Amino acid sequence: MLFFHTSKIVEFLYLWGMLKKVLVTGGAGYIGSHTVVELFNAGYEPVLLDDFRNSNESVIDGLSNILGDRPELLKHDVCNTDYLRDYIRKHEVCGIIHFAAYKAVGESVENPLRYYQNNVEGLVSILKMVSENPEIPFVFSSSCTVYGEPQGQKEVSEKTPKTIPTSPYGFTKWLGEKIIDDLFFSQKKLRLMSLRYFNPIGAHSSTQIGELPIGKPNNLLPFITQTAAGLHEKLTIFGDSYPTIDGTCVRDYIHVVDLAEAHVKALDYLINAKDGCHEIVNIGTGNGSSVLQVVNTFEKVNDIKLNYEFGPNRPGDVIEIYANVDYAKKLLGWSAKKTINDAVKDAWNWEKSIRSIK
Ligand code: WQD
Numbered sequence: 001m002l003f004f005h006t007s008k009i010v011e012f013l014y015l016w017g018m019l020k021k022v023l024v025t026g027g028a029g030y031i032g033s034h035t036v037v038e039l040f041n042a043g044y045e046p047v048l049l050d051d052f053r054n055s056n057e058s059v060i061d062g063l064s065n066i067l068g069d070r071p072e073l074l075k076h077d078v079c080n081t082d083y084l085r086d087y088i089r090k091h092e093v094c095g096i097i098h099f100a101a102y103k104a105v106g107e108s109v110e111n112p113l114r115y116y117q118n119n120v121e122g123l124v125s126i127l128k129m130v131s132e133n134p135e136i137p138f139v140f141s142s143s144c145t146v147y148g149e150p151q152g153q154k155e156v157s158e159k160t161p162k163t164i165p166t167s168p169y170g171f172t173k174w175l176g177e178k179i180i181d182d183l184f185f186s187q188k189k190l191r192l193m194s195l196r197y198f199n200p201i202g203a204h205s206s207t208q209i210g211e212l213p214i215g216k217p218n219n220l221l222p223f224i225t226q227t228a229a230g231l232h233e234k235l236t237i238f239g240d241s242y243p244t245i246d247g248t249c250v251r252d253y254i255h256v257v258d259l260a261e262a263h264v265k266a267l268d269y270l271i272n273a274k275d276g277c278h279e280i281v282n283i284g285t286g287n288g289s290s291v292l293q294v295v296n297t298f299e300k301v302n303d304i305k306l307n308y309e310f311g312p313n314r315p316g317d318v319i320e321i322y323a324n325v326d327y328a329k330k331l332l333g334w335s336a337k338k339t340i341n342d343a344v345k346d347a348w349n350w351e352k353s354i355r356s357i358k
Contacts, residue, residue: 021045021091022267025078025126026099027071028055031141031200033063033209034260035097040067042264044094047072049084053118054102054214062208078122084129088136095267097139098126101172104218105145105316108169119172120179127183130190137191137270139263142177144198144252144284145170149318154250154288157324158196158280166316177280184278191270191277198252198284198323200259202343203350210350211256220291221253221344224298225351227306234307237291238314248291252284252322255338255346259283265332284323285336298344 022039026032027048032055036046048060048071064070076083078100087093101119102108108115123140130138147156148163148170165171177194184190201221203210217223227235240247262283269279289297299306329335352358 020094021047021072022095022097023047023049023088023093024097024099025049025122026055026101026141027073028052028057028059029099030211031197031256031259032097032099033059034204034256035099035263036063036071037066037204037209038257038260038264039267040071042268044264044267045072047074047091047093049074049076049078050100051075051077056212056214059209059212065208066204066206079125081125081128084126085132088129088133093133093136094271095137095139096126096130097141097263097267098123099141100126101141103143103169105167105169106218106314108167108172109316112168115168115172119169120175123176123179127179130192131183131187134187134189137267137273138193139266139270140176140180140192140194142194142196142280143170143173144196144282144321144323146174146177146196147321150321154320155286155322155324156282158282158327180278184276187276189276191273193266193270193277193279193281195262195266195281195283196323197259198254198282198321200256201253201340202255202257202338202346204257205346205349207349207353210347210354212354220294221347224295224306224344225347227308228298228302228304228348229351229355229357231355234309235295236311237295237308238311238317240292240310242313242319244290244320246290246292249317250288250290250320250322252287253289253294253340253343254283254285254336255343258285258336258338262328262332262334265334269332279331281328281331282323282325283328284325286323286325288320288322289340294340294344297340298348301341301345302348304348
């Protein structure tokens with residue numbers, strides 16, 4: 001058996017070089033690496049394009065342990081269009097999934113030009129490859145931040161009007177969707193999809209890959225697991241007097257493996273699409289959870305008492321948002337299967353594995 005967890009068919013196709021290559025930019029990142037695994041499990045050959053400016057090369061070792069072999073790695077900047085053009089010319093690439101981008105809301109406010117250069121220039125570069133190779137379908141990593149603070153309706157569907165996001169990060173996603181719309185208007189045969197993620201959390205159950213924030217985490221769950229691991233004295237819950245179920249902000253937390261599987265479904269859809277399109281799809285669970293509910297769930301599932309306090313509201317925070325996921329079900333036949341209990345358990349197991357905690 002060449003690989004663990006793979007079917008004989010995948011092994012046969014791999015041995016005969018018949019697996020279809022999928023270019024995954026930012027493939028060593030949190031969502032990218034989990035998508036690499038699910039692409040492989042679905043019979044594709046993921047090819048990682050990553051220059052490790054915002055990820056760790058150790059991820060490749062974790063992926064190798066899961067896949068049973070080192071995935072193909074192209075250690076290049078996504079803006080290196082000469083290299084990309086040459087690679088695509090020499091290899092049969094059946095799809096491109098574009099993750100490579102910075103994604104910390106707070107950091108983007110402090111360093112906007114870094115975000116505009118990396119997120120927008122990188123997207124335009126990879127879209128040039130799509131434009132030159134219109135037979136290759138393209139999936140874009142977008143975000144629920146394009147909704148901003150939903151006016152009145154907490155549950156947002158793809159028809160909910162977008163608002164110009166307040167953070168440069170959110171604006172790069174808003175602009176990204178517009179750029180893709182404009183490209184599609186000029187080349188109607190292109191098959192394009194933007195997936196609007198809600199809040200990805202958790203890790204692969206193997207504890208071989210997971211979230212690896214560089215520096216102090218901005219996001220809730222890695223801060224919770226690092227606090228539980230003793231890296232921080234306590235968690236500060238930003239705000240406890242919002243007009244929500246318990247005064248803390250509400251989000252749609254989706255297990256990263258469910259999110260990864262949604263990308264496979266998106267690619268399958270585009271590969272089989274007869275006509276050109278730019279589809280926009282919410283990828284969430286359809287349920288909202290408050291910060292305090294996440295903390296309490298983490299404590300209960302992992303039998304841990306977390307040290308936390310309530311602090312001031314965090315500027316720019318949306319009060320409450322969660323996804324209407326009807327379209328993902330209708331278009332892709334996809335819905336989230338894992339629960340927030342699964343996610344906080346997998347996240348803690350991952351944290352323990354990287355900190356060598358028993
Ligand atoms: C969630 C809640 C915080 C840390 C994220 C990603 C963004 C996009 C949308 C994909 C908020 C609270 C957090 C802490 C806290 N995803 N919190 N204490 O802001 O919803 O944005 O999802 O594109 O990329 O950043 O996520 O995890 O930062 O915050 O109380 O130490 O947790 O105030 O209410 P956010 P987050």
